[in-house]
Amino acid sequence: MIPAAFDYVRARSLADAIDLLRRDPDGTKLVAGGHTLIPTLKLRLASPGLLVDIRGIAEMKGILVNEDSISIGALTTHAELLASEPLNQAFPIFRQAASLIADPQVRNRGTIGGSLANADPAADWPAVVIALRAELEIASASGSRRVAARDFFVDIFSTALEPGDVLAAILIPRPAADARFTYRKIRHPASGYAVVGVAAGMRVNAGVAADVSIGVTGAASHAFPGDVAAGFLTGKALSQGNIEEAARLQSAAIECLSDRYASAEYRASLIRTETTRALLALAA
Ligand SMILES: Cc1cc2nc3c(=O)[nH]c(=O)nc-3n(C[C@H](O)[C@H](O)[C@H](O)COP(=O)(O)OP(=O)(O)OC[C@H]3O[C@@H](n4cnc5c(N)ncnc54)[C@H](O)[C@@H]3O)c2cc1C
Structure with a gap:
């Protein structure tokens, strides 16, 4: 439980962090909240030569609520997302999801950027x-680029980030005024992580579903968009039967993870029940 020796430096700015990473991208690790990285170092699952502490970078913190979009700095903590009134007026789903993450200690240190970059399934x-159709802003020595959240998670603990990249911010377009979002999760009793979690968004137009968007976590090697359910339901009447069929089709389309806590069959069944419940809540 003792990490291999490493050097440690605090980055003063995003440019400074990028410069430090550029010198040895494969041998350098960023540390934000440290809630995942420090145990990983202690177990020697990673042994970087240099640890760059980004936690003090002011330009990567905070929540900016604009007319047409919302920007969240990657270093914003789960607790700050839970507490932000302007953010939760626009998107109450942030309070809903943040309040389900672990406990206050973890929420006070863990960051949204660290969580996304880490890509725990x-x-x-x-x-x-x-589900919010966010874009992730990634900065590196060669400039900055945006990646749609739906394309960011590529495999277990694996994302579109390349060595030398810093996830700088999360950009969320303002949806239509009548759009609603919700998040449901079945928590692992020990860690609080999602056995299966479903985020869903929708507009209801005279009893018909519009702009349906779904994100699923916990079920497979990485989070994925629930396009099968969204595609089935969009443009259809919001009957219980249509919602249940959308959830059933989504559940049948995915090869789920199996572990000591939950079998693949159980996770598939949770995709069905949690997607159904999330969509019924939005339809109500
Ligand atoms: C006991 C416990 C329970 C938890 N329960 C939950 C839960 O219920 N739900 C949940 O979602 N999470 C849970 N977590 C995870 C936690 O909330 C954090 O999200 C997670 O640890 C990662 O965030 P961090 O800021 O600590 O990142 P760190 O540990 O600092 O970094 C994680 C990884 O991301 C990289 N990284 C960090 N920031 C950036 C960046 N800006 N750009 C590029 N790379 C970056 C690091 O190099 C490292 O590889 C739990 C953690 C613990 C310890």
Whole structure:
């Protein structure tokens, strides 16, 4: 439980962090909240030569609520997302999801950027940013680029981030005024991580579903968009039967993870029940 020796430096700015990473992208690790990275170092699952502490970078913190979009700095903590009134007036789903993450100690240190970059298959934010159709702003020595959240998570603990990249911010377009979002999760009793979590968004137009968007976490190697359910339901009457069929089709379309806590069959069944419940809540 003792990490291999490493050097440690605090980055003063985003440019400083990028410069430090550029010198040895494969041998350098960023540390934000440290809630995942520090145990990983202690177990020697990673042994970087240099640890760049980004937690003090002011330009990567905070929540900006604009007319047409919302920007969240990658270093914003789960607790700050839970507490932000302007953010939760626009998107109450942030309070809903943040309040389901672990406990106050973890929420006070863990960051949304660290969670997304880490891409734990059972983390909560990946499902939420997919359902919100967010874009992730990535900065590196060669400039900055945006990646749609739905394309960001590529495999277990694996994302579109390349060595040398810093996830700088999460950008969320303002949806239509009548759009609603919700998040449901079945928590692992020990860690609080999602056995399965479903974030869903929708508009209801004279009893018909519009703009349906779904993000699922916990069920597979990485979070994914629930396009099968969204595609089936969009443009259809919001009957219980249509909602249940959308959830059933989504559940049948995915090869789920199996572990000591939950079998693949159980996770598939949770996709069905949690997607149904999330969509019924939005339809109510
Ligand atoms: C006991 C416990 C329970 C938890 N329960 C939950 C839960 O219920 N739900 C949930 O979703 N999460 C849970 N978590 C995870 C936690 O909330 C954090 O989200 C997670 O640890 C990662 O955030 P961090 O800021 O600590 O990142 P760190 O540990 O600092 O970093 C994680 C990884 O991301 C990289 N990284 C960090 N920031 C950036 C960046 N801006 N750009 C590029 N790379 C970056 C680091 O190099 C590292 O590889 C739990 C953690 C613990 C310890």
